[in-house]
Amino acid sequence: MTGISEDDFQNILSIQNKCTRLNLNENIYGTFAEIGAGQETVRHFFRAQNPKGTIAKTLSAYDKDFSDAIYGLDPQNRYVTEARLKRMIDYEAELIEQRLSRQKYPNKLFFSYANTVATIDWAKKYKGHGWLGIKFQKEPKQAYSEIILHVQFHENNASQQQISLGIMGVNLIYAAFYQSEDPKVLIKKLYDHLSTDKIEIDSINFRGPVFKDVDNRLMSLELVKEGITEAVMFSPNGNNILPANVLYKKNILTLRGSFRPVTNLNLQMYMASRKLFLEQEEVNPDKTVIIFEMTINNLKAEGEIDEKDFLDRADLLCASGQTVMISSFQEYYKVVEYFSQHTKKELGLAMGVDSLIDIFNEKYYRHLSGGILEAFGKLFFKSLKVYLYPMRDPKTGDIITSKNLKVHPRVKELYNFFIDNEKVIDIEDYDEELLEIHPRKVYEMIREGDDTWETMVPGLTAKLIKEKNLFSKEKASQE
Template identity: 80%
Template sequence: MTDLNEVDEFQSIISIENKCNRLNRNENIYGTFAEIGAGQETVRHFFRAHNPKGTIAKTLSAYDKDFSDAIYGLEPQNRYVTEARLKSMLDYETGLIEQRISRIKHPNKLFFSYGNTVATIDWAKKYKGHGWMGVKFQKEPKQAYSEIILHVQFHENNASHQQLSLGIMGANLIYAAFYQSEDPKKLISHLYDHLTTDKIEIDSINFSGPVFEGVDNRLMSLQLVKEGITEAVMFSPEGNNVLAANILYKKNILTLRGSFRPVTNLHMNIYEKSLELFLKEKDVKKKNTIVIFEMTLSNLKTEGEIEERDFLDRADLLCSLGHTVMISNFQEYYKVVEYFALHTKEELGLAMGVDSLIDIFNEKYYRHLSGGILEAFGKLFFKSLKVYLFPFKDPETGKIITSKNLKVHPRVKELYKFFLDNDKVIDIQNYDPDLLDTPPKKAYDLIMDGDSHWESLVPAKPAKMIRENNMFRKNKNR
């Protein structure tokens, strides 16, 4: 009936032509192509391959907005390069093919709809462009549909080149849905067959439906960062992957970086007190402010590898407290600021401890920059960014270290003084002094030792989750 269960005979990267040939030769794979905004670059590959009538039921490009609205429905915000529009396209087209192709006449057909809605680079080359693409498909006759939905950023400086890259990725996506979907992680890598990340970047991907039952999309987001496909991904308090451009647009952003293994009362005290200070800034309003809890890949690594269950435990705990989580590949703080600046022109704040601030002033992290630490700090403290500093208690002397008495290397002493004098570093006040004696790692060590005193160091809801789900300790025994 179908060759979907056959072992792929190709060991090397399959050419786009051969991928389309194989799909076209499969007598049961049949579907529609709806491409808006960048021509019909994906379906072009199928037309050029052998036997296109074997796969293509219909192709269209509702480029005009009125035509698009007439087919897929009105867009309330008059925005067309959106996930909602893509899903409307896929739902409509799969519904239509089910209506028009008889299941009685074609009982073994595997229907699919591929769609994309994109905006390529503008004529002035100030806006590189982005878009949504996806495929809704069946791998068994009459099966409920599965979906792969992704968002891409274009990096090429020519609209024609962007269109070509989009077409290649679209063909890769359809082929992967039918022939490489057993392992979603490998599927992601196959989306880059004959492509590179400097041409097109996937910064969000979601899998759903029976083919991907049990797939945790947060792990798929993590895979994007691990593979260097994108530098940062985000997910909501509900645990869903979200697009940074949508979440951060025109927002004031306060960021707290950590390993959060687990999230502790100290983390929450830093968050609460720094947010109080951030909201006192002149142009910062609560309704337009978001707090991001960030983990870097280095934060996630234990013994050189990222343990997925450990990562999900940490994410679940943060989400349980209602927080948005970001996973990034940003080692230096200035890169975090640059990333946020791509999405908002509003106020930015960083909440951190004394040890992190001292680390920021370590010149070794900026040797790769032609302008060294001065270039990094020009990027870090652009506009009115503020650092909200949680104090440190010297365990030997009991001395409280704040921005006023911390020691930095003599070579950067004057640079530090400049930022301090210009109110770029603000000490967190009214903190809980008892927390100075409980560094975050202490809670984790107690958990691993089976010492129940860890519960007094962790907020109530996460503590309950850790206890009931045996978090962290079970990772030790895996």
């Protein structure tokens, strides 16, 4: 993590002091269940002052049969999953309520902390990952709240990964009780005495009465804003989802845009590129996912990110049943690299001609030692295809496709190479009238109250914009 001032650094409690403060709080009391990587979190509490003040029980059901006997069989015989983590914290919270009388302990704030983790393998092929979670009360007898997160390890030694896991576990428990008023602050505090070079949070969800006003999509956004992870996803129901689970061994078609709002042009591009992508012999529709991607740079186009503006866009995409990704990838080759970490299947990018022109702009690759050639090697060495939607030249009125697009002479041969090798596929099934739609103008019409915009967006989108008063000046001023 960056951006921590010297004063803030000096004010960060040590891990031992965090454990001591929790141990000395006579009301905080709970269980620790850690499977897979050992008793890394509870070890800190045992070494701090007065561990009996906090620890009701600790266990490590390391053997799979023991774990199944306690928490139930997993349908896919997997143990490092969110479902397993949820069963662990639910089971342990219910157990502590059964075994400790509320009459005897009327002021206790119960919690159950758990993690299920796989550290780096002996061949160092897989770095390891895991789930951490806490179910806790901030007031006696209060309904439980939850914080559940997924981490990716980046250290190359299992012992180092276990140390980082233990530190983050302590940070999570401490933050739940003492820093949960502002979830954005809580996310930062999870990295006390840690860095993203060691451990990366790529999914986090808050639930329960303590977080009743929290929108988890904003928490996803915060992970990318703070540089904690490169990309996050949320499902059509608005919940944060783990990218690795969504993308694993899937064919992936992605559309990048501002989606402010989704226009008929966006919809046509989506439908036409989807049809062409699924027509590929290698693409199994049942193992295909379509991603609508927005970048942080796009969200920051007018300065600082407007969270309500972001949620307006997200609401529209979710309502239309789309899976949404927020990323820090300015260049397309980074998107392809990211997807390639999770799948070896077919990849597709749907874009307009203006985006393809940007891809061939050398200024985006000056930071690479190999320049544009290195970038394009990363972009196209996989089985990737670009599905290109035409545009109308604003000066001549001509329709521009890959066949008549003019690029800079320095990259012309490179461009021709990819055209000749059918890496760029023109979308021929297009509507000329839609080429007149410009998302920025549609947004401005909505802001200015010009009803003409309604003819330029899908029916459901128009209905939601009007019902929820999305993107309007009045809404912005009220907020």
